[in-house]
Amino acid sequence: MRKLALSDEVLLSVEKPARYIGGEVNMQVKNPNEVDIRFCMCFPDVYEIGMSHLGIQILYDILNRRNDTYCERVYSPWVDLDKIMREKKIPLFALESQDPIKNFDFLGITLQYEMCYTNVLQILELSQIPIYARDRTEEDPIVIGGGPCTYNPEPIADFFDFFYIGEGETSYNEILDTYKEGKKQGRSRKEILEQIAGIEGMYVPAFYDVSYHADGTVAGMVSNNPNAPDKVKRQVEMNLSETYYPTTPLVPYIKATQDRVVLEIQRGCIRGCRFCQAGMIYRPNRERSLEYLKKCAYEMLASTGHEEISLSSLSSSDYSQLQELVCFLINEFGSKKVNISFPSLRIDAFSLDVMSKVQDIRKSSLTFAPEAGSQRLRNVINKGLTEEDILNGSGKAFQSGWNRVKLYFMMGLPTEKEDDIEGIAILSDQIARKYYEIPKEQRSGKVSIVTSTSFFVPKPFTPFQWARMNTSEEYLTKQHYLRDKIREQLNRKSIKYNWHEA
Ligand code: SF4
Incomplete structure (x- = not known):
């Protein structure tokens, strides 16, 4: 029987203990003593979210196809277990073998959104791995960052030994071969990282000197190691029909976001x-x-x-x-x-x-993401969705029997004015009006419009990357303004407004 890292007493005292015991359908079982490389793949968020992520399943499949490698998983412990692990000094462990991650060769962390950065530090701390790359020794795992946030790695560069920039299908085998050979040859951690820096797409922050402007933006980046290229090139898998795909994905025992x-x-x-x-x-x-x-x-x-x-x-x-x-x-x-x-x-x-x-039309709702309330602002953001498209699309949907529509908008987009915000209320109302154009006997009850707004966050490598982000006060003011404008609409009772807390 598998020995679990947490005692029954601990497991029974935390919410959803199934998050920590592994053993899911299609979990990989290997003997850790019979492999050369132990790799722990981490999604730094709670189990139910991490288990729903396709990228992790793809990498889990790629790495475990190798007989010399055992790839396992870890997710962020929930706050209840976090507290117990710190109190009892229990090191964070991988779900498959339940062994401490600090004894692995690699810890690969996917960075899907900036909000998880503090969870990365939690993972490192609970694993008892030094949080700064510069403090790690030959005994510590090599910590890799991957995923979309690595396109802008500098804010978190101190915590990672290297970043894999681009899509995981292309280079993991080369990295693992390099590591295995390096270990066989008795190379040091630094020497292995120097070799990894030579693989296209790999960015080893310690091998670059980065200078900054007064406003915190990057002024320059120079390689300080002959093995590190001046420019790191993003990896892209061009043939998606002749590559890996996880045809035996993991199936959790508790409900995941994506089941x-x-x-x-x-x-x-x-x-x-x-x-x-x-x-x-x-x-x-x-x-x-x-x-x-x-x-x-x-x-x-x-x-x-x-x-x-x-x-x-x-x-x-x-x-x-x-x-x-x-x-x-x-x-x-x-x-x-x-x-x-x-x-x-x-x-x-x-x-x-x-x-x-x-x-089932009666149960499902239609979703549109106009993102902006006015045609002017939709043109600014290049949304390519006209008011006519939205109204015609909703009209056709209503005629086919749908009566529920979800609308997604963003607030704080560049050049936004009050008119654009009011446009969200007007568009929501126009869609409701479209529904009531259908003769009463042909309608299916009342229409329901759910209008949601989120905040614009400027993202690296987009045309809006340097655009200003609104303050929380500005967002609150805008949300209240929109709420009041929705209350002025003819069909206000059919429109529900959802907003994110600022
Ligand atoms: S560019 Fe982005 S927001 Fe626009 S349609 Fe494509 S995925 Fe959606």
Whole structure:
């Protein structure tokens, strides 16, 4: 029987102990004594969120295909366990073997959003690994940062031994081969990092001198080690139909945010919204072939027992063979009661047709992301979605039987004025009016519009990267202004306003 790192007493005193025991369906089991490299992959957030992340599942699959490597996982302990681990000095452990992470060769941390940076420090502290890279010794794991935040690594550079800039499919095998050979040759940690710095896409902060302007922006960056290139080139996997895909993904015992098969149909986005980092850094748009996706769908549904398959991408409507793929999935799996979901469809006639085939119209709501309330501001952000598109799309949806719409907007976008904010209230009302244009006997009850606003955060490598971000006071004022404007609308009772706390 597996020995757990936490005693029954501890497990029974924390919320959701299943977060910490591993043993999930499709978990990799290897003998740690029979591998050369022990790698712990970390999503620095709570288990249910981390388990829903496709990138970790892809890397877990890539690394565990190697017989010489055992890749395990760790997520951020919740505050209740964090407290106990600190009090009892229990080192953070990997879910598979339950062994302390500090004894591993690598700790790979994916950085998906800046809000998790403090969790990274929590992971390092609980693991009893020195938080600063400069304080680590030959005994400590090499700490790698990956994911979209590494495109702007300087704010967190002190905590990482190196960053992997770009997509994980391309270079992990080369890194592990380099490490294994280095260990065999008796090379030091620094010597191994020097070799890793020579692999395209790897940024070892210790090998660069970075200077700053008075306002904190980077003035220059010079390599101080002959092995480190002047420029680090982002890694891109160009052929997504001939690469890794986790066809036996992990299935948790507790409900995760994403409890379905996730089929990534393409990577990148052909659009160019100016605030959107994903749209910029995952360029170019690359589709997976239809045959490849069909094969993955079969294997993943069989290996997991999931009853839902989600077609994931930044903008699924732009996948050139969406119609064929959806028809295939309906024909193959519809009778087996497998649901199909699309997180990111543009609302046009085809999408509505597809959705009415695969979703229960009465239960589902339609989602639009106009992002800005006025056409002027939508043009500024290059949203490429006109008022006509939105109203026509909603009109068609209402005629097909939908009566619930979710609208997503961003506040604080560059050049925003009061008119643009008022435009959010007006557009929400216009959509409701569109519903009431349908004769009463043909409508399905009342319409429900849920209007949500989030804040604009300028992101690196976007055209708006240097735009100013609003203060929390400004956001609060804007939220109150919009709330009051919604209250002035004819259909105010049909509009629910959700906002993020500033
Ligand atoms: S916001 Fe959506 S449509 Fe626009 S660039 Fe980003 S992913 Fe593409």
